[in-house]
Amino acid sequence: MNKSIMGLALASLLGASQVASALTVGFSQVGSESGWRTTFSESVKAEADKRGIDLKFSDAQQKQENQIKAIRSFIAQGVDAIVVAPVVETGWRPVLMEARRARIPVVIVDRNVAVNNDQLYVTRIAPNFVDEGRKAANWLMDATDGQCDIVELQGTVGSSAAIGRMEGFNEVIGKYEGAKIVRSQTAEFTRAKGKEVMESILKAEGGGKELCALWTHNDEMALGAIQAIREAGLKPGEDILVVSVDAVDDIFSALKAGDVNASVEMSPHLGGPAFDVIEAYLDGKRDFEKWMVMDGRIFTQENYQDEYELRKSQ
Structure with missing residues (x-):
């Protein structure tokens, strides 16, 4: 049964031990097509900075070929791990095989990949x-x-x-x-x-x-x-x-104005869970769920107010 990512904590994954040195992680992002995507990228960068991770960031500009090129560059650089938010589902097996042969763990975030061997990546962190x-x-x-x-x-x-x-x-x-x-x-x-x-x-x-x-x-x-x-x-x-x-920030103004009726929340804060998994994997943990599910609320004109005020104050 899929477990909610909300229950995933670094302390429980790592126990008393820690990854010995600062990590270098490659991150291939879809692009910057939306406010949600921009917040996602900024959140990952901020989390990497907080943890002292050297993040190699690549914006694919909505093109899978750019992502594949970036992943191959990460492999050539010998990064410790790779995080991928894939543009589309298909066409990933060859480059994921290359990462596996290089013994570089891959974490999929947000969108999915369609491969017939789920051993090609550690886990996927995403909503349903x-x-x-x-x-x-x-x-x-x-x-x-x-x-x-x-x-x-x-x-x-x-x-x-x-x-x-x-x-x-x-x-x-x-x-x-x-x-x-x-x-x-x-x-x-x-x-x-x-x-x-x-x-x-x-x-x-x-x-x-x-x-x-x-x-x-x-x-x-x-x-x-x-x-x-x-x-x-x-x-x-x-x-x-x-x-x-x-449920991006701008949609709450539209809910308040009455222009939008409902929006289903999708959290952009995927960096922390992804880095938790990477650090735990490099420390020897292997028994991860293949899909760590992030759940989201639905905001409407009737219930948006508390979240709207919270976001304005941040």
């Missing part, structure tokens, strides 16, 4: 994307009594986040005869594309007055789309309900 989609859909079905024509903005095609969130959402709405997705298009997890694609969809849907809701695979696309909805003369959050995933 399918469950995120279910949470979003359950909220929407409850809010609309299962009667809703929905527009979907997908994330990066082939990414585990987009695949899982779509699967979970469709699983839930498939139980309701009155709910259906009338249009679905990728907006690549970005705010600019979210606005552009939503503008196109609203024109195709006669201005959007017959639409019930917008479901987006992340908050950045939602924030772009609500601009398009407003510019079309509609009120986001009322004329078209908006539900998304990530």
